[in-house]
Amino acid sequence: MTVDLNKDTLLCMSLSGRPSNIGTRFHNYLYEELGLNFVYKAFTTEDVPAAIGGIRALGIRGCGVSMPFKEQVIEHIDVMHDSASAIDSVNTIVNESGVLHAYNTDYQAVADLLRDNDVDTSLSVAVAGSGGMAKAVVAAVRDTGFTDVTVIARNQEVGSALAEQYSFDWQAELGPLRPGVLINATPIGMSGGAEADALSFPEEAVRAAEVVFDVVAMPANTPLQAYESAYAEGGSLSPEEAAALL
DSSP: OOOOOOTTOEEEEEEOSSOOSHHHHHHHHHHHHHTOOEEEEEEOOSOHHHHHHHHHHHTOOEEEEOTTSTTTTGGGOSEEOHHHHTTTOOSEEEEETTEEEEEOHHHHHHHHHHHHTTOOTTSOEEEEOOSHHHHHHHHHHHHTTOOOEEEEOSOHHHHHHHHHHTTOEEESSOTTOOOSEEEEOSSTTOTTSTTTTOOSSOHHHHHHOSEEEEOOOSSSSOHHHHHHHHHHHHSOOOHHHHHHHO
16 A cells, blocks of 8 residues: 555654664555555754754654664653663654653563563573663563573673673673573674674574574574574584584
């Protein structure tokens, strides 16, 4: 269904330091598929207060928020929901009749997946990464009840700070650890990246884990997921089979 723009069309937008066409294509495709009278446009700004004021004043329905604005927008929001408050980071603003509500859908998605799949909170967890997505993952892991958690990050300053913030451990490498839950919150395995064909954890650790979780969205089946699925189905992988997946 094609949506014709008219006076009732609702504008949604994004604020990003480096706007791209990815969100624009994705959102507008879904609006058309769902028959929603919405249109989506990406923006950047050097005036955050004015940009947020414009959302309110112009009745812009919603706003996706990317770096470097995820923390800058907080002081201009009316209602901080738990998902955003948990990590002091906003990636979605929803305008409800002039009242701006802030959420962090990364945090919420991870927490929901862990709860909905009844992942055993007594299992040990390793989270690879130390950036914004890793922070959302670590906070969600804590808030769903996990206590034995290690942040795996090469950058000691950032990685150890993240672990300390949530009272967890930090290591530069996974080493001999064999956690029950592995979560990749790094770009390893992402299409087009420098490590697009790499595994984010050692093969032995993937085979030993009960739960493997990858936050990478593209491709839909990352090397980590492909390896875990093949091992789960076959029970074992030869060196040749493992190499073919990477």
